[in-house]
Amino acid sequence: xxxxxxxxxxxxxxxxxxxxxxVLLLTSAAFxxxxxxxFRQTTRNNLSTRAQILAANSTAALAFANEADAxxxxxxxxxxxxxxxxxxxxxxxxLFATYPAGLAAAALPPAPQxxxxxxxxxxxxxxxxxxxGANDRLGTLYxxxxxxxxxxxxxxxxxxxxxxxxxxxxxxxFLAAALxxxxxxxxxxxxxxxxxxxxxxxxxxxxAKLGADELGVLTDAFNQMLGRIEEQERTLRSYAxxxxxxxxxxxxxxxxxxxxxxxANSELDAFAYSVSHDLRAPLRSIDxxxxxxxxxxxxxxxxxxxxxxxxxxxxxxRMATLIDDLLKLARVTxxxxxxxxxxxxxxxxxxxxxxxxxxxxxxxxxAITPGLETxxxxxxxxxxxxxxxxxxxxxxxxxTQPRIEFTAVDENGGRVFAIKDNxxxxxxxYADKLFGVFQRLHSAAEFEGTGVGLATVRxxxxxxxxxxxxxxxxxxxxxxxxxx
Amino acid sequence: xxxxxxxxxEDNPDDVALTMRALKSHNITNEVIVAQDGVQAIDYLFxxxxxxxxxxxxxxxxxxxxxxxxxxxxxxxxIRAEERTHLLPVxxxxxxxxxxxxxxxxxxxxxxYVRKPVDFVEFTKAAQQLGLYWLLMNRSAPSPRGS
Numbered sequence: 001x002x003x004x005x006x007x008x009x010x011x012x013x014x015x016x017x018x019x020x021x022x023v024l025l026l027t028s029a030a031f032x033x034x035x036x037x038x039f040r041q042t043t044r045n046n047l048s049t050r051a052q053i054l055a056a057n058s059t060a061a062l063a064f065a066n067e068a069d070a071x072x073x074x075x076x077x078x079x080x081x082x083x084x085x086x087x088x089x090x091x092x093x094x095l096f097a098t099y100p101a102g103l104a105a106a107a108l109p110p111a112p113q114x115x116x117x118x119x120x121x122x123x124x125x126x127x128x129x130x131x132x133g134a135n136d137r138l139g140t141l142y143x144x145x146x147x148x149x150x151x152x153x154x155x156x157x158x159x160x161x162x163x164x165x166x167x168x169x170x171x172x173x174f175l176a177a178a179l180x181x182x183x184x185x186x187x188x189x190x191x192x193x194x195x196x197x198x199x200x201x202x203x204x205x206x207x208a209k210l211g212a213d214e215l216g217v218l219t220d221a222f223n224q225m226l227g228r229i230e231e232q233e234r235t236l237r238s239y240a241x242x243x244x245x246x247x248x249x250x251x252x253x254x255x256x257x258x259x260x261x262x263x264a265n266s267e268l269d270a271f272a273y274s275v276s277h278d279l280r281a282p283l284r285s286i287d288x289x290x291x292x293x294x295x296x297x298x299x300x301x302x303x304x305x306x307x308x309x310x311x312x313x314x315x316x317x318r319m320a321t322l323i324d325d326l327l328k329l330a331r332v333t334x335x336x337x338x339x340x341x342x343x344x345x346x347x348x349x350x351x352x353x354x355x356x357x358x359x360x361x362x363x364x365x366x367a368i369t370p371g372l373e374t375x376x377x378x379x380x381x382x383x384x385x386x387x388x389x390x391x392x393x394x395x396x397x398x399x400t401q402p403r404i405e406f407t408a409v410d411e412n413g414g415r416v417f418a419i420k421d422n423x424x425x426x427x428x429x430y431a432d433k434l435f436g437v438f439q440r441l442h443s444a445a446e447f448e449g450t451g452v453g454l455a456t457v458r459x460x461x462x463x464x465x466x467x468x469x470x471x472x473x474x475x476x477x478x479x480x481x482x483x484x
Numbered sequence: 485x486x487x488x489x490x491x492x493x494e495d496n497p498d499d500v501a502l503t504m505r506a507l508k509s510h511n512i513t514n515e516v517i518v519a520q521d522g523v524q525a526i527d528y529l530f531x532x533x534x535x536x537x538x539x540x541x542x543x544x545x546x547x548x549x550x551x552x553x554x555x556x557x558x559x560x561x562x563i564r565a566e567e568r569t570h571l572l573p574v575x576x577x578x579x580x581x582x583x584x585x586x587x588x589x590x591x592x593x594x595x596x597y598v599r600k601p602v603d604f605v606e607f608t609k610a611a612q613q614l615g616l617y618w619l620l621m622n623r624s625a626p627s628p629r630g631s
Contacts (some may be wrong), residue, residue, distance in 0.1 A: 273582060277550045280579040280602055285498035289606040292505065313604070318601035327581070 008184040009177075016176035017169065024168050035157045039150055043124060044117050047145055050080075050363035051117075051128035055141045058088055058130050061307070062096065062138040067357070070097035077143075081233045085144040088130070091137055106415065112140035122147060131232060152382035186210040192220055203230040223450040266332060272330045278321050286316040294445045318450075322438075329437070332459050344372040348384055351389050372408050372417065374484050376464045384460040387453040388419045388480055394447055395478070396423035414483055422477035426470075434470055457482075488619055489515045493525045493559065495551050499570075503606065504547070506611035516617060517542065522554030526562055529569055535540025541572055547594075549585060551577040557588060564593040571625035573618055589629040 011479070026317070026474070060406040070088050077099050079085045085108060090112075093111040117126035128141040193207040203226050209219045290312045324416035332343060348368050356362075389404065396402030405420040426434070426441045433439045435458040440451040461468045464484045472478035494500050500518055506617045507516065519525035525545075531537030545563070545626075548557035556576065575596040576589045589597050598614065601607050 273580070276580045276581055280600075281496055281499065283599060283602045284579075284604070284607070285496075286501065287602050287608065288498065288502040288505075291604040292502075317603050324581070 008104065008187055009180055012180035013173070013176045015286060016180065017173055020172035020176075021165075021169055024165045027163055028309045033155045034163050036150065036154050039153050043145070043147075044126075045149060046117075047126050047143055048117055048128070049165055050077075051126055051141055051143050055130040055441035056129045058141060059132050059138055061434065062088065062090060062130050063132060065090070065096075066345070066444075067097055071099070071101060072371055073097075074099035075101065080145075082145050082149055084146050085101045085142075088141065089140040090327040091139050093140075096139060104207065108144075109142065115140070119147070121190055124257075129261055146203060173187050185221075186215045191214065194222065198227065198413075203233060215470060266341055268334060272327055272334075272411075275323065276327055283316045283320050283323075284404070287313050290316075294474075298402065305484045320449050324329075324454070325450045325456070329456045329459065332380060332383065332463075333376075335380065337463060339375050340378060342374055342376050342378045342381055344374060344381065345370045347378070348385055348389060351382070351386050354403075355390060355393050356435070359393075362393075362397070362402075364393060365401065366405075367403070368406040369408060370408065371404070374415070376484055378464065384418075387431075390417060391453060392423060394423075394449070396421050397447070416481050416483055418479050418481050420477065420479040422459070423475050425478045426472040427474050431470060431472070485622050487514065489540075490615075490619075491528065491542040491545045492527065493519045493522070493545065493547045493551065493556070495520050496548075499548075499600070503611060506604075506608040509608055509617055510612035510615065512612070512615040512619065514570070514615075518522065522551045522556065522606055525559050526554070529563065529572075530566065536567075541569060543573070543624060544614075544622075545572060545574045546614070548575055549576060557592060560589070560592045560594060570629055573622065573624050574598075575614060575618065577614075582610045599631045618620065 005044045006014070031294060051228050054077070057073050058070060059139050060066070061073060074086050074097055075089065077086050085103055087103075087108045087113045088096040088098075093430045095108065097104060098108065115127045115129055117124065126143045126146055128143070129137055130139045131137045136235045150328075154418040189210065190207050197203060197205050206217045206223045206226060209223075290309045294306060294309050298306070336458075337383070345368050352366050352368075354362075359426050374376075389406075396404065399422060401422070403422050406417070407420070408415050408417045410416075424442065424447070430441050433441065435454045436451075439453040439455075440452040441447060442449075458468050461482050468480065468482040470478055470480045492500065492503060494503065500520075504516060507514075513573070517528060519528055525547075529537060529541070530581075536600075547556050547559060551559070555579070560574055560576075563572055563574060572593045574593070575598060576594045577598050577600055578585065579600050581599055586597050598610060601610060
């Protein structure tokens with residue numbers, strides 16, 4: 001796991017240990033080195049001193065070439081266990097006496113080398129001049145000591161250093177472990193609080209401020225943020241409640257309106273129902289008794305009289321048609337819409353067949369684009385198409401080559417259907433009156449009609465969410481466009 | 485001509501007059517019994533304490549729907565409910581064009597539904613056709629015996 005991801009406790013402890021360790025190491029190393037150096041120095045000095053003493057003592061033996069004396073002087077060296085070998089050379093450089101007594105000559109340097117003391121691998125050797133007075137060199141004293149002592153002391157120092165380091169490090173560890181809490185605990189506390197707040201989503205909790213250092217600043221900022229979040233939550237909740245309330249109010253309102261509409265619709269229902277009965281009965285009487293007059297009193301009526309009665313009959317029959325058309329219009333508004341796929345081309349063809357059957361003597365050229373499909377209420381759409389096609393059929397009645405087309409164009413992402421005929425057409429000036437109830441642009445003498453058909457069509461198209469409009473030229477024809 | 489009677493249930497006196505005239509103009513001279521509301525129709529068919537029910541039922545009942553007191557549908561229900569008149573031919577003859585009325589009428593067991601046209605000439609034709617069919621062509625169920 002990367003150092004970055006270690007827990008703070010461990011990081012702090014590790015850093016402290018590392019630093020302590022390093023410091024101890026350096027100190028110990030310096031100390032041990034110092035020890036070694038001084039010890040070597042001391043050892044050399046000791047050897048030198050001893051050599052000088054011995055040399056001074058050996059002058060007589062050398063001067064008088066007394067081997068036995070020389071050997072005896074040298075044998076005093078056995079007091080020092082580290083002294084390995086010693087030798088006296090005479091002034092010619094020949095071996096005079098050795099210590100230990102029976103030491104092979106090969107173990108000693110054959111001739112004295114330069115005066116002085118030097119370390120050789122594992123040995124400290126020294127050549128001390130034996131002289132009487134300043135100028136009279138009698139010979140050379142050779143001392144060879146092993147460096148065990150140095151090594152011993154070195155070893156000892158080393159061990160002590162390591163021990164001390166160990167103990168110190170242990171102490172450092174415990175201290176670090178204990179004291180790192182000062183730093184890490186506040187951090188952990190803050191982290192804990194943050195985690196708890198986040199988990200429980202309880203923004204009323206606050207972190208305890210444990211000091212005025214940067215952590216304290218952090219704690220303060222954290223607490224401030226929590227405070228703000230809490231406030232925002234409260235505001236949001238109050239908005240939500242308010243919204244809920246408003247929605248409930250509106251729903252209530254809407255429900256009331258819906259109920260009102262429902263009531264109005266039922267009233268309309270009942271109204272339409274009565275109309276179909278009550279308004280037609282008197283019309284029947286008017287028409288009927290006019291006919292009775294015509295039949296029974298034909299002899300006593302002159303042409304004008306008969307004409308009047310005919311007009312009376314015509315008028316009452318027309319009123320009956322008007323009532324029926326109005327009823328149809330009302331039904332269209334009331335009817336429940338069912339949305340389903342509708343094949344308009346096929347529907348148009350069926351309607352045309354129907355119309356043709358009713359007026360077999362008329363021949364009209366019909367062009368229906370196949371495959372015109374849409375979504376809508378098939379009953380209502382049938383009524384609409386029926387009205388439009390019957391209109392076209394009616395108004396081409398005076399044409400020599402009547403033609404009706406049913407097509408569709410895709411524009412602006414929508415589909416526009418068109419029923420076009422080359423019939424009587426209409427004056428575009430009055431185009432906005434076309435779809436009004438009972439509005440007609442032709443007289444009854446030219447073309448019969450109640451003026452309700454197009455109003456019905458428009459209501460149906462509107463209920464499908466579409467638009468309907470028309471273009472026409474007098475004497476040349478009209479086209480009705482609609483979208484769904 | 486079938487001597488059967490026609491029971492005309494119609495509250496509008498004008499319509500009664502016109503209907504009678506229409507029938508007469510096509511030489512349908514069967515006796516026409518007029519009931520001016522639902523109660524009269526029921527009383528005629530099933531009898532009251534003052535006047536017993538007729539031994540032979542009408543050949544056909546021409547029934548209007550919009551009647552005072554009891555309306556046409558209820559009369560039809562009563563007619564169909566009684567064993568005696570269960571199979572009696574009933575033709576609904578009314579101004580109403582409402583789908584609801586047509587469906588309800590057939591559901592309650594009417595034999596036919598005709599909308600009265602305003603045009604009297606058409607009305608006369610309809611009356612003739614009705615008369616010819618129900619009085620001549622149609623064979624009704626025989627009157628139940630012993631009632």
